[in-house]
């Protein structure tokens with residue numbers, strides 16, 4: 001099942017998501033649906049709040065279907081180590097049509113549970129590091145625009161409000 005992507009303005013995106021405690025068939029189905037929804041939206045990462053589900057689940061595939069081993073499921077993720085700094089253009093499926101440069105650590109280790117509830121650690125660099133941080137932020141109710149200067153963020157919010165008023169959001 002393909003879920004529609006929730007856009008900025010919906011409070012589910014700005015509330016911390018709930019911890020996952022049950023690892024069952026329903027969770028497996030939800031994760032399969034999240035991958036499907038992410039690919040449909042042409043994304044490389046998707047957090048459950050972005051489909052209106054406030055649970056600590058994210059899926060990532062920075063290769064966009066190229067490498068099946070690159071499909072990652074992050075349940076209850078925590079960032080346990082960061083290193084370096086890298087600035088790159090970043091966007092979000094929930095804030096379509098906008099992109100801004102965001103400085104983030106360049107090497108990141110995440111600790112998370114997989115679909116069976118097994119804890120694992122994974123270290124990523126560059127785009128994968130950015131995806132770990134971006135998706136974990138989502139589960140904490142934080143959007144990438146919180147990393148922008150107040151000036152840039154307010155400008156973006158004004159543009160979005162204008163689109164909302166015009167019924168184009």
Ligand SMILES: [Zn+2]
Pocket residue numbers: 091092093094134138
């Ligand atoms: Zn996002």
